[in-house]
Structures are given as C-alpha cells and as structure tokens.
Amino acid sequence: MPRSGAAARDRLERAALELYRERGYDQTTIAEIAARAGVTQRTFFRHFGDKREVLFHIELRQQRALAAALADVPAAAPPLTAVLLAFRSMAPGMEINRALAEARHHVIAATPALRERELAKAAALSIVVADALRGRGLPPWRATLLAEVSTAALGHAVHTWVADASADLDALIVRAFTELRAFADVTVPSA
C-alpha cells in the first residue's frame, strides 16, 4: 500500500468517492476514507484539508489539464477551434476515469450542500478558457462570453456522457460544437 505521495493521494480520492457514493457524503468519515485507502488519517491530512477538498482536487486537476491543453493548441488555430481541440484532448483522460466522474456526479447530486461545487467548477473552467481566449487576442468581453458558452456546451456533453455508460465523450463534444453553428442563423438587428 502506498503511504504518501501521489499514489496515496489517488487512492484516497478513489476511496473517498466510493464511500461518498456508497454511504452518502455526510455519513462518511475521514477515518473510513483513510482505512479504505490503506493509509493513516495523518496521510489524509497531508493531502487534503477536509472531506470536501477531495472533490475540489479532481476539479483542480481538470483545470490544469485544460489550461495545458489550451496552451498546446498552435497559435494559428482560430480561438473557438482551439477551445474545441482542447476540450477534445481531455476526453480520453476522462474516459479512463469514467468511474470517478460518475461517482463524483452522483455524490454531488445527492448532497445539496455540495451543489455549489458544480457552479464553482463550471466557473473555474470558464475562467481558464477566457484567459486562453484573451491570450489569443480576443477582447475581454467576447473572450468571457465565448468561454462561458463553450463551457456550458462542454457541461451538456459531460452530463450526457456521465448519465450514459455507452456514450462517447469526444463525439458528444464534437456534436455540441456542431449544433452551436445554428447561432449563425439567428436574425440579429444590423448594427
């Protein structure tokens, strides 16, 4: 059993999510999480401040992965195409961790006190995208708008994927961005 370091942290995350799902978030103790992960409570507290922070940590990893993916898209790609490429590049990693995503989703849906996390998560991803879009030369207002709309579309793809074990996340992300082309047909007043 790993005693510390990244391997222990990963085990603690998985153990916590399993227990939150099995017993409910409120009913799970840190002692139980540590026991299932095969580490001491002291090791838990080396990695996480409390039960809630375990959920936060997964989100932080996703934010970092998204920022890295956005930075990796060549500067020549148009801004929204860069966002789509970055979102798609995250899909394989999320497919591998489907069980974690499912557990996290169920725990949050079943725990009213945690729902604010969903808001915070979407907001954090949106900020990462807006930063990248500004870095690609978009004016701030447009960058924030397109970031919020893009992450809303990503959220719809991810929710569909979490709810359907046979769904392909990458295909859903592509489908969402394809559907958004419909905005080109909206009649807007000429400036």
Add this chain to the structure above:
Amino acid sequence: MPRSGAAARDRLERAALELYRERGYDQTTIAEIAARAGVTQRTFFRHFGDKREVLFHIELRQQRALAAALADVPAAAPPLTAVLLAFRSMAPGMEINRALAEARHHVIAATPALRERELAKAAALSIVVADALRGRGLPPWRATLLAEVSTAALGHAVHTWVADASADLDALIVRAFTELRAFADVTVPSA
C-alpha cells in the same frame, strides 16, 4: 400602506432587498423587513416562507415572464431567433427594475450561502427555454444544449448590465447573440 395582496408583496420584496444590501442578509430579520414595508410579520408570512424565499420569488416572476415571452413569439420564427426575441422582450421590464436587480446581485455576491441560488436561477431559466425549444420541434438534446448556451449568453449580458449603470441590457443581449455567430467558423470533423 398596503396591508396585503400584490402591492404588499412588492413592498416586502423591495424592503427585503434594501435591507439585505444595507445590513447584510444574515443580519436582517423578518421583523425589520415587515417594519420597513409597513406591514405586519403575519403579512410577510402570508407571502413568503422565509427570508430566502423573497429572493426566489423574483426569479419565479422572471421565469414566468420568460415562458410567456417565448409563447408570444410567432411559431414561424426559427428557434434561436425566438429565444433572442423573448430575451429582448424582457429587457425593458428589467431596466425598470434595475435597482432590484443590482441589490439582488450584491446580496448574493456577499452571501456565500446564497450563491447556490445563482445556479438554481440559471438552471430554471434554461429549463424554461428548453421546454419552449422542444415545443418548437427541436429534438431534446439539441433543445437543452441551445437553452443552456443561450441562458449562459443571457447571463453574461445581465452581469455586464448589473455592473455598469450606463449599460443597455437590450444592446448587450443583441451583442451576445451576434458574437455567438462565431461558432459557425469552428472547424469540426465532418460526420
């Protein structure tokens, strides 16, 4: 002073929002809200279950207004054009109630326990739009996606408007939908 009915409810709403903003949400009592509105606490409880429900009521009115506006757009209008028209039709009423919107925004931003309301509000408006889009013949997945994206765009327009007393909400809504045309230029894999 109105003792009951819609006029008393409106006075209670305004009094509550003023007090939440002046003193903070947690520090405001129902007795103070009733006193400022010139009604009894019993009248407060005829209209609202608790302090939180005052904020909820404004949202409910907006949801109903949006549903009515969507129903009023002629069936011949394309779905997203109908959404834009419905959003725009709400702008004059929101401009009239700018002070309420500003107060509500500040109270929620200053009260962590209320932030979930922002999530709930956006989700409720999105459901209203998705229902209308399905009613206009869109398949459910697309209806939900376009509803979430449209309400995210509306949210960006409203947040900009609330933060800038010189901003024109209708112009911001039009600007947001105009910017969303950029999704037409995204390179997506052919099906």
